[in-house]
Amino acid sequence: MNQGQYFKSKANILVVDDTPENITLLTQILSSQGYKVRISPNGKLALESVRSSPPDLILLDIKMPGMDGYEVCQRLKASKQTCDIPTIFISALDANFDKVTAFMLGAVDYITKPFEYVEVLARIENQLRLRRFQLELQAQNAQLQLLLTTTQAISEATDVEEALEAILANVCKTIGWDFGEAWIPNEEGTALEYSRAWYASDVRLNKFRQQSETFGFALGEGLAGRVWLSQQLEWIADVSRENDRIFRRSGIAAEAGLKGSLGIPIGFAKRRGCTIGHQVLAVLVFFQRHEMAPDERSLSLVNAIATQFGSMIQHKKAEAALRQANLELQRLASIDGLTQLANRRRFDDYLSHEWKRAAREQQPLSLILFDVDYFKRYNDCYGHQSGDDCLQQLAKAASRAVKRPADLVARYGGEEFAAILPNTSAEGATAVAQAIRLKVQQLKLPHAQSKVSDYVTLSLGVSSVIPTEDCLPEILIAMADEALYQAKNQGRDRIILKAARTSLTNNP
Ligand SMILES: [Mg+2]
Structure with missing residues (x-):
């Protein structure tokens, strides 16, 4: 009984x-x-x-x-x-x-x-x-225990889905239900979508989960849609006896051996001007393998959850949005607006970070500094708008030439660019510099005022060292800068390498 x-x-x-x-x-x-x-x-x-x-x-x-x-x-x-x-x-x-x-x-x-x-x-x-x-x-204890453990789990969750998953798992385990899922209204508020949060008492229900994932419900449609509309708890004694039009998953639920089903809205009160409305954040749907008899204690337990956790979930949602906005802000703060490459600030941070790591691991760290030959003449001839377009194309070409995830291409300033290449030897860095030079050659950007070519060309200075703890990364920049200066002096459109011990030129 x-x-x-x-x-x-x-x-x-x-x-x-x-x-x-x-x-x-x-x-x-x-x-x-x-x-x-x-x-x-x-x-x-x-x-x-x-x-x-x-x-x-x-x-x-x-x-x-x-x-x-x-x-x-x-x-x-x-x-x-x-x-x-x-x-x-x-x-x-x-x-x-x-x-x-x-x-x-x-x-x-x-x-x-x-x-x-x-x-x-x-x-x-x-x-x-x-x-x-x-x-x-016992029931009151179970309820308190459930509220406590779930509150704890929600506060530790990193996003809404994780918080919902905690609720589903705790409810199912406490009341002895077999499956729990969460439906979330889409952004337009026109339909319910299956969330990533779910709980199954055993792996045989995974198939039911996979099949359910393809469903969606409009307002008032299916159990989830009805609960969304009414904002009231609702149950179905035996879903396998339901008409498929009303409970659209009755066939697959019956196949999975599920019978009793309960839907509850998770919502919170929302102030709109002078009136207080109610917004549904999610609809939780639970299943059990038995026919569901309305059981006062279980119902009051899930009701307690529906009212307790709405505002916590809402808080989680706001938190996640804030985190996302912060990430975007951080990204923007490290990006060069014109070229979408890393900016100088990001370059400095990354170089210092990689310098320390290379010193710790005694691995080579290489740097390429490069700029556009006769860029002032280019601007004077074609105008600043074209100059900006040229820099954008060069940035894209350089990004395509630098392939490893740890490598960083940055706008160093004006028409100057840089590439930081961790764990890369002098030879490897020279090869990357060649690749950049080649990609830019392939662009064939006309440069009528250049003294070295009919097209836009680059001068590149490469430096490479195995850092030591007592040295600063500025030494790597100074070496690359000197190499670049030499490349300019020796006639532009070329690569010069300055490695820690050897110094070799690599003319076209
Ligand atoms: Mg007797």
Whole structure:
């Protein structure tokens, strides 16, 4: 019997006695008060009866042939499923009844024969009331525990999906449901989309998840869409009996062995001018393999969650948006507006970072500084707008030539560019410089005022060292700068290398 039914009808009592007259008498007394009575004439049958359907209370005779009442009680208390069922012993006064043994075995009370029926009823009702309080306390504890652990999990979650996943998992585990999913309204607010958050009690439900992912619901459509519209909790006793038009996944849910389904809205109050509206942030849908009977305790538990966590989820959402905005701001702060390459600030940070790492790991670090030959003449001839276009194209060409993820191409200033190449030897860096030079040659950007070519060309200075802790990265810049100066001096449109020990020229 589930907890909801417990309050809707009188309790279910199992009477265990080997004397037919006792059974008849007790059945009459209890039935007249509206209790549902089951009987067992011996201990063995009593245990079977309890196992197949646990009663709310057991009246247990002690002297019985075969297994006596003490042993039955002992066995009930030894099992996790039956240990909490209140058991009252009934025994004849002359049967050498040991009250201490009865309590030690876990009985909650005892009644001596011959009994007064008012006393029997009073003792039973007393125990049932205690049991009810105990169940209520357990439920309240479970609710508090759930709220606590979920609150904790949400505050630790990094985004909305992770927070929803925490709710789904905690609810399913607490109430014993098999599957939980979350639907989130799309940005336009026109349809519900399947979120990344979900929980399944076992892997066999993964297929159901995959199939469900292809669904979407409009306002009022399907269980999720109806909950979205009504902003009220709603359940379906057995989805496999639903019309596919109403519950669009009934076929695949039935295939996955799912029956009971419950949808709850997660929302928060939102102020619009003078009125306070309610916005649904997500619809949670739970499934279980059993048919769902409306169960007050579970429903009040999920209701508590729906009202508690709406604002937390909203807060998470705002947090995530803020984080995204900060990332974008950071990105913008490190980007050169014209060329979309890393800017000088980012160049300085990255060089210093890579310098330290290379020193630690004793790996070579290389740098290429390059600029456009006769760029002032180019601007004078074609105008500044064309000059900017030229720089943009050069930036793209250089980016294509520098391939490794750790390499960084930056706008160093004006028409000057730089490439930082971690873990790259002098030879490797020279090869990259050649690649940049080649890509720019291939652009064939006309430069009528150049003294070295009909097209735009570059001069490139390459430096490469294995850094040491006591040196600063400025040395690498100074070397590349000197190499670039030499490239200019020696006639432009060429690459000059300055490595830590050797210095070689690499003319076209
Ligand atoms: Mg007996």
